[in-house]
Amino acid sequence: MTKRYDSLGELHRVYWRWRLALFPEDGTVTVGETTARFTVSTRSERRRAKRLGGERRVIEMFLDELSGSEVVWDVGACVGTYACLIARRLSSGCVVAFEPDPTNRSRLSENLSANAPTERWRTSAVALSDTDDESVLQSEFVEAGGGHHYLSDHRDGLPIEVRRGDSVVASGYPAPDMLKIDVQGAELQVLRGLGGLLDGVDTIYVELHTEKSKRYGTTTDEIEAFLREEGYSLTHLGDPTNGRPGAYLVRAHR
Incomplete structure (x- = not known):
């Protein structure tokens, strides 16, 4: 049954690529x-442009907090749903995606x-975590705008670099x-890898995943407890x- 649904999903993706091209x-x-403005060439990109991942209200809250001079890290940027809007809002800061x-x-x-001049943004190919290492990236499917990527020990994925946030800053x-x-699901690893950088971060918007966090041996309760221990008040x-x-x-x- 799973293979049948996978085949139907691929047929839908092919259909939308064809439709959006025409x-x-x-x-x-x-x-x-x-x-x-976002490029829309796949079903996933179309969904993101129309629905904003179901996060329109949250994105608006985030944008309203910006003064324009901040350095914002968008960790797990995908095609830039948050990053492009943030970059548009900044006047002297930058977004690192x-x-x-x-x-x-x-x-x-x-x-x-x-959407923005080059001084307003940077990108990075590394996956943030709590170690400096190499890993493998896997996904349920690959197309522009597709999400659900995760780190894995399997050998049949994409080899990538994994870095601590404080190591990224040390590199420039x-x-x-x-x-x-x-x-x-890897939110706790990302937060731990920031180390002392968290001292300079007053606001974090984070999407938590009750099931996917188990891939990394953690729970959303642990992630929330970590943030509280770091001095943050949480609003659901x-x-x-x-x-x-x-x-x-x-x-x-x-």
């Missing part, structure tokens, strides 16, 4: 007072280039003032409105 759709998105999947990272750079990237994290922002099971959004602030 009948292009406008990828313009407005959240509050901020507008960005981490995306290890090469298909999404290529589109991420394209979207950022279309600017330290973050604000964070957005969506890494399909509810589930994404597009009906993704097992995911919920949290704002951590101090």
Whole structure:
């Protein structure tokens, strides 16, 4: 049955690539007072442009907190749903967008280039974690805009670099003032890898995954406890409105 659904899903993806090639759709998105434009060439990109991952209200909250001079790290940037809108909102700061999947990272750079000058953004191919190592990236399917990537010990995935956040800063990237994290269950590893950088971060928006965090031997309760131990107060922002099971959004602030 799983193989049948996989085949149907691939047929739908092929259909949408064909349809969007023949009948292009406008990828313009407005959240509050901020507008960005995204390339729409796949079913996944179309969904993101239309639904914003079910996070429109949360994105608007994030944008409203920006003064314009911050360094924002978008950890798990995909094709730039958050990063492009953030870059559009910044006046002197920059967004650093981490995306290890090469298909999404290529589109991420394209979207950022279309929305903001180069001094407002940087991208990185590393996956943030709590070690400096190598790993393998796997996904349920690969197309621009597709998510659900995760780190694995299997050999049949994509070899990638894994880095601690404090190691990334030591290599020349600017330290973050604000964070957005969506890494399909690896949130605790990302937070631990920031080390002392957390002292300079007052606000974190994080998507937590009750089932996917088990891949990494953690739980959402552990992640929330870690943030509280670091001095953050947590506000639960509810589930994404597009009906993704097992995911919920949290704002951590101090």
